[in-house]
Structures are given as C-alpha cells and as structure tokens.
Amino acid sequence: MLKIMLINDNEEEMKNQQEMLAKELRAEVVCKKTLIKVFTSLI
Amino acid sequence: MSELNAVILCNSGYEKKHLIKLSEQLEKIRTPCKVFLSSTDDAARVEKENIYYIREKISMDNILPLATSSLKLLTDKEVSTTDPANYKPIKITDLQKLQISPCDIYLRIHKQNLEKHLLRFKRNEGFDHSRVKTYIDNELRYMYVKDKDLDIFKNAISAEMIKQLNLSCDKTQTSPISTKLTFDYLITELKDEGFTPRNIEVVESVIESINQITESSKESSRLKQQLSLLFSSPDSDAYIHNHLTAVISAAIINKISWGSQQHIVKLSHASMFHDLEIIDRPELLELREESDYSSNNISEQDKKLVSRHALNSSLFMQDLPDLPLGVESIIIQHHGSPRGIGFVDKINPAKLSKLTLVFIIAESFVHTLLLSRKLKNLSYLHKKQHENQKISYIMSKIEKEYTSNQYREIITALKESF
Known part of the structure; x- marks a missing residue:
C-alpha cells in the first residue's frame, strides 16, 4: 500500500487532507505537524 | 518508515537547508520517495528529481493530479x-x-x-x-x-x-516444436478441447495456504523442506501433476450430485501432499505399479520407500492442526491400498472412500495426459501417436481401466467437464 507522510501545522486542514488522500490515492497517510518531526521519524 | 512513497509539505517557510536535509534523509530509505511542496522562492529550491514544487498553496486540487501522475497512480x-x-x-x-x-x-x-x-x-x-x-x-x-x-x-x-531455450523456429519445417510443458500451457490445451475449470479460486486458495506453510512452520521440519522443494519448481512435473490433479478433482466435484466446496478443499490438499514423502526423488514419482520396479532397476531401499510413500506422506498431516477431516485417508488410499502400503493389482473401490475414488480418477487422467503430452513433444518422430493424445482417447482408456459401478458417476462427471 502506498504510504504518504503529510506535514501540516493546521490540524483541521490536515485531517481533511488526510481523509482525501486516503480516499483518492488509497494510501496510508501518516500526519506530522512539523518537518522536525519528519526528520525524527525518518531517523 | 522504509516503505514511505511520498512526503507532502503543506507548511510554508522552508529554507534550502531543510530541503537538503530532507532529501538526504529520504535517500537513505529503501523505496524511492517523492516530495511535494509549495514554494515561490526560487532561491530556496533544491533541484532534485524527486522534489516537486507547486507555485501556489498546497491543496487537494493541485496535489492530487501531480501525485497521481508522478506516483503513477490511478484515480x-x-x-x-x-x-x-x-x-x-x-x-x-x-x-x-x-x-x-x-x-x-x-x-x-x-x-x-x-x-x-x-x-x-x-x-x-x-x-x-x-x-x-x-x-x-x-x-x-x-x-x-x-x-x-x-x-x-x-x-x-x-x-x-x-x-x-535457444529454440529457433524454422518456418519451412513441418514438424512441431518441442514445447516445455507448463501448467498454463496444459490448461490452455484442455480448454481448447472444451474443458471448463470450476471452483479454481478454491483450489488456488488452498494451494496458497499450503505455500504459506513453507514460511510459517518450524525451521528444521521435513514438511517445510519437502514443501519448499515442491513450491520452488512450479514448472516441475511433480508440481504440474499435483496442481492439475487438484483442478481436475474440482471439476469432477462440481459436476457430481453429492459434491461440495469442502470436498474441493480436501481434494486440493490431498493433491498437493499425496507424494510429498518422495517429492525429492522425481525418478520414483514415475512408478505406479510393482512391475515398474524391475524395469527401472530400483534398489530394495527405494522399493521400500515407494511402497510406504502413501502412508508416510499422510504422516506430514500430523503437523497441520487445521487440516479438514478426510484428507489423510485420501492420501493413504491413493494407490488403492486401504493401509497406504504398496500398490494393489486391482483396486477394490468398495474399500475406499468416494473422495479417494474421485482422486484416483483425477490423478489417473492427469498422469495419462502428461504422458501423452510428453509423447506429443516427440510426435514428429511418431506421427501415429496423434490419436492417442486426444482427450477422448484418454477418457476411453480410463473407462476401460476403471469399470466398477462406483467409478461410473465420477467418470461421467469428468466427461461432463469437457
């Protein structure tokens, strides 16, 4: 399954985007608020 | 995060150093990962093939088409x-x-x-x-x-x-080319003769579940070794024989009055396991009666191995807790001996279960079919054998060999599958 990391500090906007990406691209969407958190999870 | 395919950055204000670091981190993960972000600041860009810039604020309207095309996805x-x-x-x-x-x-x-x-x-x-x-x-x-x-x-x-195989086709030559027998090739041939496979998804799901055993059972178990050997060569005679026997058994069950899906599950298991004891000895798999021992110069030790293979193959079942009832007895009896030892001169169907009789007919059909197709590959040397390769000939051979009343319904069901 496609895995996408979505970074958005606007929580409400992020939830809508997560739902849309999961629906349209059949992807598993992992959400983070900042790029710093992305780096942490990638390490 | 080794399976990450894409990162979508919706926040603004990224600096070049952030993108360089992100790009470096993503290069370390196993799958190629694409990055999508909004940027109007050309100076802050890092030119990398996997980074896609959008000149407006990220929204689903602009990100979806880009992600779909760059990730080669379909909406x-x-x-x-x-x-x-x-x-x-x-x-x-x-x-x-x-x-x-x-x-x-x-x-x-x-x-x-x-x-x-x-x-x-x-x-x-x-x-x-x-x-x-x-x-x-x-x-x-x-x-x-x-x-x-x-x-x-x-x-x-x-x-x-x-x-x-480095075979070149000379168009001026009228002789047929020797073709490698594969399961798909044989199924296509059978379909050309009118065969309609039935409940194939049940057969395939049983085979798939057996294949899973090779990954889940104990590291050292002989069951795992033998199954791994079988599943590692899907073009081997043994695998094709087993797979086709399962498909033919399912077709018979589909046409028989008392047949059910559960029977297909049992017969599919039996098809894959019945010769497991000697699956690593392809030369022994060819033996079907005791007279074959002398013509193939078989040692005493191997005679014993072949003689007990039906019983010993059934013992592998002990390691499988979820096996449906009745599979063991089909495997034990598949050469006609109720105890699973030796071959019998004349099978007494009254002593065997109905499902075993279905298996015997299906296996006999597959054995004769494979033999005839191997001869077909040599048929440019023996043109007279063409008649013997027809399904009708194989059917009549089976009818002559299995004459008891108990077989009649099964053979009729097999014929109706074509």
Missing part, C-alpha cells in the same frame, strides 16, 4: 469497473520473464465489497521490474489480464521461454 475514475469475471489471473513471477508488456495488466483490489481492477502495466510498455519485485516482496502472487488478452499473454511467455 477512482480510472479504475476499471468491468465485471471481474472478464479478468483472468496470471502469475506475477511470469512478468519477470518479459521485458515489454504484451497487453494491459491489472492489479485486483477489493473496494467497498467490490472487486476492481487497476491498470498497472500498459500494453507495449517496458516493465518496471523493480515494481514487479516490490509486488512479489509484498506477497502478491497474481495479477490480471482481460479475458481476451490471456492468449496474447501466454503466447508472449511461450515465445520468451522458447527464446531462452
């Missing part, structure tokens, strides 16, 4: 809604043999309780073999082609195999 509108029955399975490992896709190839997905098909490889496009490998690594075993394209796909595979 719901592009997902085929054609009837799933119009798609035929192909083994994904076959794709590794091809460089160009001979037809459109689809991935089957289940969505809202419906089966849908996603176009993954377009006709005449080169294969992305890393993508095929990813599918295989994720334990995907089948992809799908449209019914009308199945022959095109099989022809492409056959052509590739002939090429690999």
Whole structure:
C-alpha cells in the first residue's frame, strides 16, 4: 500500500487532507505537524 | 518508515537547508520517495528529481493530479469497473520473464465489497521490474489480464521461454516444436478441447495456504523442506501433476450430485501432499505399479520407500492442526491400498472412500495426459501417436481401466467437464 507522510501545522486542514488522500490515492497517510518531526521519524 | 512513497509539505517557510536535509534523509530509505511542496522562492529550491514544487498553496486540487501522475497512480475514475469475471489471473513471477508488456495488466483490489481492477502495466510498455519485485516482496502472487488478452499473454511467455531455450523456429519445417510443458500451457490445451475449470479460486486458495506453510512452520521440519522443494519448481512435473490433479478433482466435484466446496478443499490438499514423502526423488514419482520396479532397476531401499510413500506422506498431516477431516485417508488410499502400503493389482473401490475414488480418477487422467503430452513433444518422430493424445482417447482408456459401478458417476462427471 502506498504510504504518504503529510506535514501540516493546521490540524483541521490536515485531517481533511488526510481523509482525501486516503480516499483518492488509497494510501496510508501518516500526519506530522512539523518537518522536525519528519526528520525524527525518518531517523 | 522504509516503505514511505511520498512526503507532502503543506507548511510554508522552508529554507534550502531543510530541503537538503530532507532529501538526504529520504535517500537513505529503501523505496524511492517523492516530495511535494509549495514554494515561490526560487532561491530556496533544491533541484532534485524527486522534489516537486507547486507555485501556489498546497491543496487537494493541485496535489492530487501531480501525485497521481508522478506516483503513477490511478484515480477512482480510472479504475476499471468491468465485471471481474472478464479478468483472468496470471502469475506475477511470469512478468519477470518479459521485458515489454504484451497487453494491459491489472492489479485486483477489493473496494467497498467490490472487486476492481487497476491498470498497472500498459500494453507495449517496458516493465518496471523493480515494481514487479516490490509486488512479489509484498506477497502478491497474481495479477490480471482481460479475458481476451490471456492468449496474447501466454503466447508472449511461450515465445520468451522458447527464446531462452535457444529454440529457433524454422518456418519451412513441418514438424512441431518441442514445447516445455507448463501448467498454463496444459490448461490452455484442455480448454481448447472444451474443458471448463470450476471452483479454481478454491483450489488456488488452498494451494496458497499450503505455500504459506513453507514460511510459517518450524525451521528444521521435513514438511517445510519437502514443501519448499515442491513450491520452488512450479514448472516441475511433480508440481504440474499435483496442481492439475487438484483442478481436475474440482471439476469432477462440481459436476457430481453429492459434491461440495469442502470436498474441493480436501481434494486440493490431498493433491498437493499425496507424494510429498518422495517429492525429492522425481525418478520414483514415475512408478505406479510393482512391475515398474524391475524395469527401472530400483534398489530394495527405494522399493521400500515407494511402497510406504502413501502412508508416510499422510504422516506430514500430523503437523497441520487445521487440516479438514478426510484428507489423510485420501492420501493413504491413493494407490488403492486401504493401509497406504504398496500398490494393489486391482483396486477394490468398495474399500475406499468416494473422495479417494474421485482422486484416483483425477490423478489417473492427469498422469495419462502428461504422458501423452510428453509423447506429443516427440510426435514428429511418431506421427501415429496423434490419436492417442486426444482427450477422448484418454477418457476411453480410463473407462476401460476403471469399470466398477462406483467409478461410473465420477467418470461421467469428468466427461461432463469437457
């Protein structure tokens, strides 16, 4: 399954985007608020 | 995070150093990962193939088309809604043999309780073999082609195999080319003679569940060793024999008055396990009666091994807690001996279960079919054998060999499958 990391500090906007990406691209969407958190999870 | 495919950055204000660091981090992960972000500041850009810049604020309107095309995805509108029955399975490992896709190839997905098909490889496009490998690594075993394209796909595979075997086709030669017998090739031949496989999905799911044993059972178990050997060679005579026996058994059960899906599950298990004890000895698998011992110069030790293989193959079942009842007895009795030791001169059907009789007829049909197809490969030397290769000839041979009343319904069911 496609895995996408979505970074958005606007929580409400992020939830809508997560739902849309999961629906349209059949992807598993992992959400983070900042790029710093992305780096942490990638390490 | 090794499987990450894309990162979408919706926040603004990224500096070049952030993107360089992100790019470095993503290069360390296993799968190629693409990054999508909004940026109007050209000076802050890092020019990398996997980074896509959007000049406006990220929204689903602009990100979805870009992600869809760059990740080679299809949207719901592009997902085929054609009837799933119009798609035929192909083994994904076959794709590794091809460089160009001979037809459109689809991935089957289940969505809202419906089966849908996603176009993954377009006709005449080169294969992305890393993508095929990813599918295989994720334990995907089948992809799908449209019914009308199945022959095109099989022809492409056959052509590739002939090429690999360095066989050149001289168009002036009238003799047939020796063709490697594969399960797909034989099924196509049977279909040409009117055979309609039934409940094939039940058979395939049982075979798949048995294949899983090779990964889940104890490291050192002999069951795992023997099954691994069987499943590692899907083009071997043994595997084709077992697979076809399961398919023919299912077809018989489908046509028989008392048949049920549970019977197909049992017979599919029996088909894959019945010779497991000697699966590592292909020369012994050919032996079907005691008179074969002398003509094949078989040692005393091997005679004992062959004589007890039905019983010993059934003992592998002890390691399988979820096996349906009755499989063991089919395996024990598959050469006609109620105790699973030795061959019997004349099988007494009254002493055997009905399912065992179905198995005996299915296996006998497959054995004769495979023998005749091997002869067909040599038929340019023996043109008179053409008649013997017809299904009607194989059927009449079985009818002559199995004359008891108990077989009548089973043989009729087999004939009705064509």
